[in-house]
Amino acid sequence: MNSENTPLGRVTISPRAIATIAHQAARQSYGVVGLTSKNLMEGITQVIVKDPTHGIEVKYDDQKISIDIYVIIEYGTRIKSVASSVSNTIKFNVEKALGMPVEQVNVHVRGLRVSDTD
Amino acid sequence: MDIEEQSIHTPKQLFPNQKYPIDGQVFKTLIESSLIWLRTNQQAVNVLNVFPVPDGDTGTNMVLTMQAACDEITNSPERNIGKLTHMVAHGALMGARGNSGVILSQLWRGFARALDNYEIMDGQLLVNALHQGRNTAYKGVVRPVEGTILTVAKDITTEAESSLADTQDPYDILERIVTAADASVLRTPDLLPVLKEAGVVDAGGKGLFIILEGMLRYIKGLALDVALAAVQPLAAMKLENILDSLEPGQDFEVVVDFHPNQDLNIPQFYEDLQRMGTSIQLGEGDGIYRMHIHVPADSEYVPIQYIKSLGVVTKAAIENLREQLENIEHERVSSLQFTPVEPGQIATIAVAPGPGIARVFASLGVSAIVEGGQTMNPSTQEILNAFENLPTDQVIILPNNKNIILTAQAVVQLTVKHVTVIPSTSIPQGMAAMMRLISTGDVKEVVADMNAAMSDVETGEITTATRSVEIDGVNVKEGQFICLLNGKLVLASNNLKDATLGLLNKAHTDHFELITLFYGADISRLEVDAIADTIRKEFPQQEIEVQDGGQPHYQFIISIE
Numbered sequence: 001m002n003s004e005n006t007p008l009g010r011v012t013i014s015p016r017a018i019a020t021i022a023h024q025a026a027r028q029s030y031g032v033v034g035l036t037s038k039n040l041m042e043g044i045t046q047v048i049v050k051d052p053t054h055g056i057e058v059k060y061d062d063q064k065i066s067i068d069i070y071v072i073i074e075y076g077t078r079i080k081s082v083a084s085s086v087s088n089t090i091k092f093n094v095e096k097a098l099g100m101p102v103e104q105v106n107v108h109v110r111g112l113r114v115s116d117t118d
Numbered sequence: 119m120d121i122e123e124q125s126i127h128t129p130k131q132l133f134p135n136q137k138y139p140i141d142g143q144v145f146k147t148l149i150e151s152s153l154i155w156l157r158t159n160q161q162a163v164n165v166l167n168v169f170p171v172p173d174g175d176t177g178t179n180m181v182l183t184m185q186a187a188c189d190e191i192t193n194s195p196e197r198n199i200g201k202l203t204h205m206v207a208h209g210a211l212m213g214a215r216g217n218s219g220v221i222l223s224q225l226w227r228g229f230a231r232a233l234d235n236y237e238i239m240d241g242q243l244l245v246n247a248l249h250q251g252r253n254t255a256y257k258g259v260v261r262p263v264e265g266t267i268l269t270v271a272k273d274i275t276t277e278a279e280s281s282l283a284d285t286q287d288p289y290d291i292l293e294r295i296v297t298a299a300d301a302s303v304l305r306t307p308d309l310l311p312v313l314k315e316a317g318v319v320d321a322g323g324k325g326l327f328i329i330l331e332g333m334l335r336y337i338k339g340l341a342l343d344v345a346l347a348a349v350q351p352l353a354a355m356k357l358e359n360i361l362d363s364l365e366p367g368q369d370f371e372v373v374v375d376f377h378p379n380q381d382l383n384i385p386q387f388y389e390d391l392q393r394m395g396t397s398i399q400l401g402e403g404d405g406i407y408r409m410h411i412h413v414p415a416d417s418e419y420v421p422i423q424y425i426k427s428l429g430v431v432t433k434a435a436i437e438n439l440r441e442q443l444e445n446i447e448h449e450r451v452s453s454l455q456f457t458p459v460e461p462g463q464i465a466t467i468a469v470a471p472g473p474g475i476a477r478v479f480a481s482l483g484v485s486a487i488v489e490g491g492q493t494m495n496p497s498t499q500e501i502l503n504a505f506e507n508l509p510t511d512q513v514i515i516l517p518n519n520k521n522i523i524l525t526a527q528a529v530v531q532l533t534v535k536h537v538t539v540i541p542s543t544s545i546p547q548g549m550a551a552m553m554r555l556i557s558t559g560d561v562k563e564v565v566a567d568m569n570a571a572m573s574d575v576e577t578g579e580i581t582t583a584t585r586s587v588e589i590d591g592v593n594v595k596e597g598q599f600i601c602l603l604n605g606k607l608v609l610a611s612n613n614l615k616d617a618t619l620g621l622l623n624k625a626h627t628d629h630f631e632l633i634t635l636f637y638g639a640d641i642s643r644l645e646v647d648a649i650a651d652t653i654r655k656e657f658p659q660q661e662i663e664v665q666d667g668g669q670p671h672y673q674f675i676i677s678i679e
Contacts, residue, residue, distance in 0.1 A: 027260045028263050030258055031220050031259070032259070033257075076227055077214070078214035081219060081220045116231065
């Protein structure tokens with residue numbers, strides 16, 4: 001839990017909330033055509049329950065937020081550029097929403113989707 | 119017949135009377151033109167950035183992507199348009215930089231696919247290619263954000279498709295899509311609120327427009343290497359003057375805000391201003407225009423008079439740059455006046471972390487300053503260089519920092535001069551020691567005196583914690599202000615004023631007489647004065663002095679004596 005003291009009391013932000021922000025940001029990021037689970041078991045449960053944090057893992061310790069994201073990228077794009085722009089987009093959006101620094105965004109490319117072959 | 123290499127820098131009417139379908143070589147020239155035009159306008163696109171992310175300069179990213187595309191075809195004699203556009207697409211893909219670069223490469227990829235196996239491109243094929251480019255680009259994202267380069271790509275495709283009803287000529291179609299792209303870019307703020315808030319249009323969309331416009335400009339024989347007079351968003355105007363770069367004839371800076379009576383004819387406006395001065399900038403926001411110009415002496419009112427003829431002036435400011443420049447030069451020269459030494463006298467060298475502290479040391483009579491402090495320890499060589507040329511062989515070094523004492527002591531072995539290091543661990547200790555310097559005195563006595571003086575002063579330092587930690591029973595969170603008294607951590611606080619007062623209390627300030635605050639480079643004079651006032655209230659018996667220390671990282675270095 002990510003918390004901050006205010007004069008009135010504590011504000012806590014769960015990793016899940018952060019993951020939702022990251023998920024939305026990733027979906028709007030160019031070149032990312034899908035998010036995928038870290039492992040199969042999780043994948044099966046997430047097919048059943050539509051999860052807004054699918055494919056995102058948020059770790060939080062000692063004021064440091066680190067985000068892992070598992071993505072599928074469009075075939076035919078430059079993967080390096082897409083990955084670096086998705087991590088920048090997530091960092092920017094999470095920091096803007098939370099006002100707290102994001103230490104790391106690790107992008108795991110789990111697959112490519114082929115819409116058109118050249 | 120002479121074979122003359124066609125230079126794209128000297129544009130000429132490409133097809134004055136008849137219009138050809140586009141083959142590989144013609145398209146290559148068009149791509150090269152668009153790169154030149156994009157590069158010319160690179161900065162204008164860069165300033166449109168909304169997101170402060172690294173690697174986020176859209177103009178630069180698009181130029182690099184197009185550059186890679188161009189490199190791929192630059193030496194190719196390929197006349198087949200299908201093959202040539204595939205090379206363009208491949209180059210753009212390999213060189214894609216940033217979001218806009220990736221999307222651009224996808225547009226080219228689709229564009230090329232539509233031209234597969236075609237020798238030349240006519241109007242119908244151009245429309246098909248644009249259509250494919252748009253489709254491919256849209257496939258790359260789950261939830262497309264409108265008001266971006268994608269929207270502009272979509273709008274030009276729509277325009278191209280509808281223009282087929284009137285013309286089959288690819289050049290006519292190009293002309294129409296350039297107009298459509300321009301309009302589409304102007305609509306982006308209506309679709310994407312974040313652009314509206316920042317008062318800009320979408321950078322990627324603008325870049326795409328410039329690429330297309332570059333092609334059209336080449337066909338029309340217009341120059342590609344001179345940027346058009348551009349109006350920037352007000353927020354993007356950079357009005358801080360770089361005084362170093364001022365040249366003769368830039369004596370006054372004039373900034374005028376105005377409402378034009380009619381629509382401003384911007385190229386004409388620029389042309390008129392260029393006759394008056396240099397460094398012209400024009401910004402616009404909510405119907406207000408802001409003009410910035412540097413003009414020579416005696417004509418500082420000319421631009422104001424001129425703008426009055428165009429509309430209502432709401433604000434005008436004139437600043438004398440010469441005077442500012444002279445003041446700065448003057449300060450630079452007068453900042454450090456070292457005490458000259460004669461043979462046989464004692465020279466002192468002090469290590470100082472900021473210009474203000476260096477000045478105080480200079481006024482106390484040091485013969486040289488070595489820049490350095492907590493996070494920037496000077497090398498032995500730097501210390502050595504500071505006194506090697508002084509005309510005396512008696513030297514005293516004040517390291518003023520625990521970490522620099524050893525370095526200073528190492529210097530003793532490296533010189534034939536007689537060097538003594540006074541182990542001062544802080545600025546206030548160094549200054550207290552300097553007070554006792556008698557440069558004509560006996561070295562041994564002077565050193566003993568200076569060493570003794572260091573214990574007369576208490577040193578307080580306030581800085582920001584770079585990580586969370588617990589030391590000496592004090593619990594510190596990253597980003598808090600922490601107070602060190604004689605090098606020991608005594609207090610942490612979220613508030614600089616509380617930290618300062620707490621530190622002074624811990625130091626038993628009521629037993630001392632004089633408090634000197636050296637404030638750092640990261641804190642404003644206003645904030646310092648407010649804190650000094652509070653201290654004066656809390657400690658009415660003590661005298662408070664405030665000095666601009668200019669040191670980095672430390673908000674305050676406090677001498678209590």
